[in-house]
Amino acid sequence: xxxxxxxxxxxxxxDIRRLTGGAxxxxxxxxxxxxxxxxxxxxxxxxxxxVAVMPDKTGIASHAIAEAPTKMDIEPVEMPxxxxxADTRRAAAHFRExxxxxxxxxxxxxxxxxxxxxxxxxxxxVSTGTNNVxxxxxxxxxxxxxxxAVANDAVDGDAVTYRHGRIDVRADDVTGEKRLSGLxxxxxxxxxxxxxxxxxxxxxLLGGVVSRAHPAAIGxxxxxxxxxxxxxxxxxxxxxxxxxPDETDRSVRAVLAPGMTTTVGIExxxxxxxxxxxxxxxxxxxxxxxxxxxxxxxxxxxxxxPTADGPRLVDVDTALEAAAAAGSLVSSETPIGDR
Amino acid sequence: xxxxxxxxxxxxxxxLRRMLTIREFDTKAGxxxxxxxxxxxxxxxxGEEAVGVGTCAALEPDDYITxxxxxxxxxxxxxxxxxxxxxxxxxKRSGYCNGKGGSMHIADVDAxxxxxxxxxxxxxxxxxxxxxxxxxxxxxxxxxxxxxxGAVAQGQVHEAVNxxxxxxxxxxxxxxxxxxxxxxxxxxxxxxxxxxxxAQAYDIPGVTVDGMDVTAVTEAVEEARxxxxxxxxxxxxEAETYRYNGHYEGDEQNYRDEEEVAQWKERDAIExxxxxxxxxxxxxxxxxxxxxxxxxxxxxxxxxxxQNSDLPEPEEAYEDMFSExxxxxEQFASRLRTDGGSSRGDxx
Numbered sequence: 272x273x274x275x276x277x278x279x280x281x282x283x284x285x286d287i288r289r290l291t292g293g294a295x296x297x298x299x300x301x302x303x304x305x306x307x308x309x310x311x312x313x314x315x316x317x318x319x320x321x322v323a324v325m326p327d328k329t330g331i332a333s334h335a336i337a338e339a340p341t342k343m344d345i346e347p348v349e350m351p352x353x354x355x356x357a358d359t360r361r362a363a364a365h366f367r368e369x370x371x372x373x374x375x376x377x378x379x380x381x382x383x384x385x386x387x388x389x390x391x392x393x394x395x396x397v398s399t400g401t402n403n404v405x406x407x408x409x410x411x412x413x414x415x416x417x418x419x420a421v422a423n424d425a426v427d428g429d430a431v432t433y434r435h436g437r438i439d440v441r442a443d444d445v446t447g448e449k450r451l452s453g454l455x456x457x458x459x460x461x462x463x464x465x466x467x468x469x470x471x472x473x474x475x476l477l478g479g480v481v482s483r484a485h486p487a488a489i490g491x492x493x494x495x496x497x498x499x500x501x502x503x504x505x506x507x508x509x510x511x512x513x514x515x516p517d518e519t520d521r522s523v524r525a526v527l528a529p530g531m532t533t534t535v536g537i538e539x540x541x542x543x544x545x546x547x548x549x550x551x552x553x554x555x556x557x558x559x560x561x562x563x564x565x566x567x568x569x570x571x572x573x574x575x576x577p578t579a580d581g582p583r584l585v586d587v588d589t590a591l592e593a594a595a596a597a598g599s600l601v602s603s604e605t606p607i608g609d610r
Numbered sequence: 611x612x613x614x615x616x617x618x619x620x621x622x623x624x625x626l627r628r629m630l631t632i633r634e635f636d637t638k639a640g641x642x643x644x645x646x647x648x649x650x651x652x653x654x655x656x657g658e659e660a661v662g663v664g665t666c667a668a669l670e671p672d673d674y675i676t677x678x679x680x681x682x683x684x685x686x687x688x689x690x691x692x693x694x695x696x697x698x699x700x701x702k703r704s705g706y707c708n709g710k711g712g713s714m715h716i717a718d719v720d721a722x723x724x725x726x727x728x729x730x731x732x733x734x735x736x737x738x739x740x741x742x743x744x745x746x747x748x749x750x751x752x753x754x755x756x757x758x759x760g761a762v763a764q765g766q767v768h769e770a771v772n773x774x775x776x777x778x779x780x781x782x783x784x785x786x787x788x789x790x791x792x793x794x795x796x797x798x799x800x801x802x803x804x805x806x807x808x809a810q811a812y813d814i815p816g817v818t819v820d821g822m823d824v825t826a827v828t829e830a831v832e833e834a835r836x837x838x839x840x841x842x843x844x845x846x847x848e849a850e851t852y853r854y855n856g857h858y859e860g861d862e863q864n865y866r867d868e869e870e871v872a873q874w875k876e877r878d879a880i881e882x883x884x885x886x887x888x889x890x891x892x893x894x895x896x897x898x899x900x901x902x903x904x905x906x907x908x909x910x911x912x913x914x915x916x917q918n919s920d921l922p923e924p925e926e927a928y929e930d931m932f933s934e935x936x937x938x939x940e941q942f943a944s945r946l947r948t949d950g951g952s953s954r955g956d957x958x
Contacts, residue, residue, distance in 0.1 A: 282818070285806055290815040290833050290845055298807045329803035353873075446889045464616070464825035464886070467817070471833065555890075569890050 272344070273320035273422035275313060276366035276392075278359055278385055279306050280377035280399075281329040287467035293530020297399045299329050302376060305399060305411035306335040309374050312415020314340055316594050317423035323348050323369065325362035356384045363388035371422040372585065374414060379405050379561035383454045386435070386582035393421050393432045395585045404455040404483070404492050404561070405435065405503075409587050417590040425599035431590035433504040436482030436545075437581035440558055444571030453560030454582070455503075456481050456491040457575050460557045465564040473533040477556065478512040480549050480575040489526050490562055497523035498540045503584070508577030510549035512539040548576040613671050616664075616828045619892050625667050625824060626887060627901055629659040629880045632683040634909045635692055636855075639682065639699055639713070642913065643859045648699050650712045655683030657854035660879035661786050662687035664827025664849075665754065668835060674722045674740040674753040676733035678786075679714045680853070681726030684756055688723050690716070696912035702919035708930050709922045724753075730791075731764030733757055734783060738770040741779035741844070752838045754782040754831070760791025762805050771844065775812035780838035782831065785848045786821065792857045793865040809846035821849030822879045851879075 279302055288294040306324075313320055321344040324332040332347055339345045350361050359377070363385040366373045374395045375385045382396045382405045397414045398406035407414070420426045440451040451457070458479035460470055470476060476491065483503040484495035495501065495509045516522035519536035527533050543549060551573045558566040558573060594600050614624040636654040643652045655662065658680075666675070666687035677684040685695055690706070698705030699713050706716045717725035724740060727733050737755035744751045761767050762785060774781040785806070791799050802808055809816025815837070819826040827849050834845035852874035856863045887893040928943035 281803070285804060285816075285818045287817050287819070287830055287833060290817050290830070290837065296807070296810055296816070298810065299803055328797055330797075445891065463890070464829075465823070466825040466829035467819055468826070471829070567886060567889070 272318065273371045273419075273424075274369060275320045275322045275418055275422050276325075276348075276362070276370035276373040277306065277309060277322060277335070278325045278362050278366075278373065278375045278377070278381070279327070279331045279335070280359055280375075280381040281327045281331055282354075286469045287471055288469050288528055291469075291471045291531075292528040294528065299331055302399055303331050303334045305376055305397065306331055307338045308411030309376070309397070309415035309418070310335060310339045310343065310345070312412035312417075313343070313419045315412075315416035316420040316425045316599050319343050320371070320419060320422045321345070323366070325358060326350065326352055327358065328352055328354060356380070359384040360388050367392055372418045374418050375406070376411070377406070378403050379455060380563050382406050382582075383452070383561045386437075386454055387452055389582055391583055393428060393585050394582045395421075395587065404488050404490060405584070407587055413591070414587055416594075417585055417587040420590050420594040420599060421585055423599075426590055426593040426597060431593050432583045432585050434579065435503050435581035435584050436508060437578050438480050438482050438508065438560070439576050439578055440560070440566070440573060441576075442553075442558060442566060442568055442571045442573045444553075444568045446569075449566050449568070451558060451560055451565050453482075455483055455488075455561055458491050458559045459551055459553055459573065460559055460564055462557055462564070463555055464567055465557055468559075468563045468565075470528065470559065470562065470564070473527040473531060473535070476513055476527065476535070478510070478538075478551060480508050480510050480543065480577060482508045482577050482581065484509060486525075489528065493525040493527065494523055494535050494537075495540065497525050498537065499542070506579070507542060507544045507547070510539070510541040510543055510575070511537070512551075514538040543577050545579045546576060548574045550574050614667055616667050616825060621667065622887060622892060623901075625663050626880070626883055626893070627905065628663045628687055629824070629883065630902060630905045631692065631908065632656075632659045632662065632686045633880060634905050635686060635695070635912070636682055638909050638913055639696070640855065640859050642700075647917070648713075649701050650714075651858050652699065652713045653680040653858050654853070654855045655680050657874065657878075658786060658788060658821065658851045659683055660824040660883070661784070661821045661827055661849045661851050662756070664824040665756070665784055665831045667824075668828045668831035669754060670751065672722055673751050673835075674724055674737065674744075676724045676736045676740070676753070676755045677716075677726040678733060678756055678758055678761070679726065679728050679730070680758070681714070681716060681756075685716050685718075685723055685726070688721055690718050690721055690723055692908060692912040693915040696909075696916040697919050700916040700919070701921060702916055703922045703926075704915070704919040708926070709919075710927075710930060731757060731761035731767045734761070734767045734770035737781050737783075738774045738779060741774055741781035741838075742777070744780050745777070750839065752780040752782060752835050754784055756784050756786060758791065759785060759787040759789070759796045759805060760794075760799060761785075762808060763791075763799055771812050771814075771846070774844040775814045778841060778843035780841075781844040782834045782838060783844060783846045784831070785846065786851055787848050788851050788853045790853070790857065790865065793861075795865070804848065806846055806848035812844075812846075814844050814846060816846040816848065818848040818850060821851030822874075822877045822882070824879060824883050
C-alpha cells in the first residue's frame with residue numbers, strides 16, 4: 272500500500288506582515304479544513320494510501336485524523352512536539368524513510384524546512400503561508416488527488432515532478448562560520464536583528480540570490496523576475512545587488528510582500544551557474560531565507576551559492592493531467608471513496 | 611521615564627539592564643515572600659522579561675500601560691522606581707500606594723503606569739478608556755494593555771477590544787501567552803489555539819511573535835504603535851513566553867513537568883540577548899558582570915529601603931482611596947478612629 276505523509280504547520284501565516292502588509296490570515300480552523308480536504312482528495316486516484324500526520328498541539332492533526340474518510344489507515348507520527356520548525360524537520364526526516372509522497376501545508380518557510388530533510392521523496396507543497404513562491408495556491412482536495420496519483424504510481428513520478436534548486440549560505444563573521452539554506456531566495460537585510468523575522472521594510476533589502484524568478488512571484492524572486500525570468504527547474508540562479516532607486520541606473524517595480532509594491536533600484540543582476548557563489552560583505556545585517564530573517568551578522572563575508580540538490584516537487588496540474596491521460600481517473604467500478 | 615529603544619547601542623544595554631533588574635527584583639521578591647517578610651501574594655515575571663522590556667522600549671515615555679497581577683516586570687520596564695515598588699510589596703508607607711496596595715496594585719500615573727490589577731482581564735477596559743481619552747484630547751500617545759492568555763477568555767476583554775476596534779482607538783492589546791492560566795494549559799482554556807486569531811473577530815490585525823526574543827517583541831509593538839498613531843485603530847499582539855516559577859509563589863506546579871520548564875529555559879531571553887550583544891561587540895563579559903553587580907546593588911538597596919520604612923498606621927486605612935472626599939468613607943474612617951472599626955453601622 273502506498274504511504275503519504277502530511278505536514279501542517281500550525282504557526283504558518285501569522286507573522287508581522289498581517290500588520291505591515293496586506294497578507295491575509297489563515298487561521299487554524301481553515302488549516303484543519305484544508306488538511307481534511309487533502310485526505311479526501313487522496314481517494315481520487317487509485318487505492319487509498321495509508322497516511323501519517325505530523326502531530327501538533329493545536330488540534331489540526333487530531334481533527335484531520337478524526338474527520339478522515341472511514342476506510343483510511345491514518346495515524347499521527349510518533350514524535351515529541353517542540354512547537355517550532357524543528358517539528359516540521361523531524362516529521363520530514365521520518366517521512367524520508369517511510370513515505371512515497373509528502374504533502375506540506377504552509378508557506379515558503381515550512382516548505383524549506385520540510386524539503387531540506389525529505390531527500391528524494393516527492394513533495395506536494397500547498398500554500399497556507401504568507402510569501403508563497405514555492406508552494407502552489409491550490410485547493411487541498413486537488414493537491415491530495417495529485418499526491419495519490421504519484422503515491423499509487425498511477426503516473427510516471429519522474430515526468431510529473433521537477434527538481435527545485437536550493438541556495439546554500441556560508442557566512443564568516445566575528446563569531447565564526449554560520450550556515451543556512453534556502454529554496455527560492457536568500458536575502459540580505461539591513462537590520463541588526465531577526466526580530467519578527469519577516470522583511471517589513473522593502474528599503475532594507477540589500478540584495479541576495481534567487482534560484483527562480485518570475486514577475487508574478489513575490490519578494491526577491493519578483494525583483495529578479497522583472498529583469499529575467501528563471502524557471503524553478505532551470506539550472507543556476509541569479510544574484511541581485513539593490514540600491515536606492517534614485518542612484519542606480521535602472522529600477523523595477525516589484526511586489527516585495529502582499530500589498531507592498533515598491534520601486535527597487537538595481538545595482539547589479541548577475542546570472543549564476545550551479546555551484547557558482549556570489550559574495551556579499553555585511554557589516555551589520557541579517558541574512559534571511561525564503562522570507563524569514565535567520566542569521567544576525569557583524570562584519571561578515573557572506574557567500575551565497577545556488578545548488579542543484581533541492582527538493583523534488585510535484586507539479587499538481589501535470590500530475591493530474593497525466594493521471595487522466597493514463598485513464599487512472601476513469602473506472603467502471605464504484606469509486607472507492609463512495610463505497 | 612527615561613526613553614530607551616533597541617535601535618541604539620545605549621538603548622540595547624538599557625534594555626538588558628532592565629531585563630536583569632526585573633529578574634533580580636522578582637528573585638528577591640520571591641525570597642522575602644518565602645521568608646514571610648512580604649505579605650499577601652506575589653506572582654513573579656521571571657522568564658517573561660523580554661515581553662515587558664521589548665514592549666516598553668517601543669513605547670514613548672508618556673504612553674500608557676495597564677498591567678496584570680504579574681506586573682513587577684511591566685513596572686520596571688516602564689521605568690518605575692524599584693525602591694518604591696519594593697516598599698509597596700513590603701506593605702510600607704513609602705511604597706507607591708502607601709503600602710496599601712501591595713504587589714498586585716502598583717500604579718504610577720505620572721509614569722504612564724495605570725495600574726497592576728488583581729482581577730484577570732481588568733486591564734484592557736482601562737487601556738481602552740485611556741485610548742479614548744487620548745483620541746478625545748488628540749494627544750500623540752497610545753495605551754497598551756498587557757493581558758495574559760487566561761484573560762483572553764474574559765468577557766470584559768471582549769468588550770474592551772470591541773470598543774477600541776469599533777472606534778479605531780489608539781490601543782494595543784499585548785497578550786502574554788505564558789502557556790498556563792494559573793494551572794490550566796492554554797489548549798484547555800481556548801478552542802482557538804493561536805490567541806492572535808481572536809483579533810479577526812474584531813477586524814483588527816493579530817500577530818504572534820516570539821516572546822523570548824526582545825527584538826521580536828519590540829518590532830511588533832513599534833509597528834502597532836505606528837498603526838495606532840496613524841488612526842488605524844488597535845492591534846493585538848500575542849507574545850509566546852513562559853513563566854519559570856509557579857503561578858504564585860508556593861504553587862506546587864503539578865500541572866507541568868521539569869523537562870518542559872528546562873526546554874523553555876534553554877531559550878532564556880536574557881541569555882540570548884546578552885550573547886547577541888557580546889557577538890556584536892557592544893558588551894564584554896566583564897561589563898556584563900559590572901551590570902549584574904549594579905543591578906544586584908540596586909535591588910539590595912530597594913530591599914533595605916523597604917525594610918527600613920514604616921508600616922502605615924491603622925488610622926490611615928481609609929486614606930488615599932478617592933481624590934475627593936466621599937461622605938460614606940469619611941463616616942467609616944471616623945468610626946475606625948473612635949472605636950477601632952468594631953461597631954457596625956446598624957447600631958446607629
